[in-house]
Amino acid sequence: MSALLQMDNAEIKKRIVIKDDWPGYSLDLFTYPEHYHDDIESIYIPHGVIMNRTERLAHYIMDDFRDDNIMVLCVLKGGYKFCADLVEFIKILGRNSNKYLETRVEFIRLKSYLNDQSTEDLHIIGCRDLSFLRGKSVLIVEAIVDTGKTMKALLKHVETFEPKMVKVAGLLVKRLPNMAESLTDYVGFEIPNRFVVGYALDYNEYFRDLNHICVLSRTGKMKYKI
DSSP: OTTTEEEOGGGTTTOEEEOTTOOOBOGGGSOOOGGGTTTEEEEEEOHHHHHHHHHHHHHHHHHHHTTOOEEEEEEETTTHHHHHHHHHHHHHHHHTSSOOOOEEEEEEEEEEEETTEEEEEEEEESOOOOGGGTTOEEEEEEEEESSSHHHHHHHHHHHTTOOSEEEEEEEEEEOOTTOSGGGOSEEEEEEOSOOEEBTTBOBTTBSTTOSSEEEEOHHHHHHTOO
16 A cells, blocks of 8 residues: 555644555456446545544544544535444444543535536535534534535534534545645545545435445546536
8 A cells, every 4th residue: 555645744643645646446456336337447545445544533533532422513425424434433442442422423415516526605405503513522524625615614604503612524635725634633535636436425426336435537427427
């Protein structure tokens, strides 16, 4: 994995960096839904690597939240797999130690993408009244943070309900000019500006069923474009 990943020693708790020239693994090396063969270029981050990194993030969260119970706010739809796995690791760590943090999960759905482009508009779908966050220690769980516009808007909305504290866990943060890394307290992977799918990340509702994170091909973009 040394060719793929490099640790940022100054911020080791925040991120693993995937280099700009990382092409991903050949599709032939992994199992995946065969009907996507022409729609993805490569396996960018294998499922096993995602799971191991998620477990490490759970350790960091346990350390930081100390004795506070966690109100988890999962951003749907892309964040549901990451959130489920992260919360499960937190529970496992609690069961195997003398430090158990109660976790309650609530869901919020945001819409800010059309095809592969992030839009200016943020739409909060479903639960807009987040008054149950008042006085709570909140962990927002998001699959991917790119421009940061969506997360900034969500944080502003959440803070109006006066939580005790708010932290953000993002599986992926895109490396962009004025990147949004400062918004994210726990980062799985910092990645180049490539459009990725899988592990519940979608392209117009397709590819959520991929276990791995994959790079979308031109063929895939055209086939599922709306």
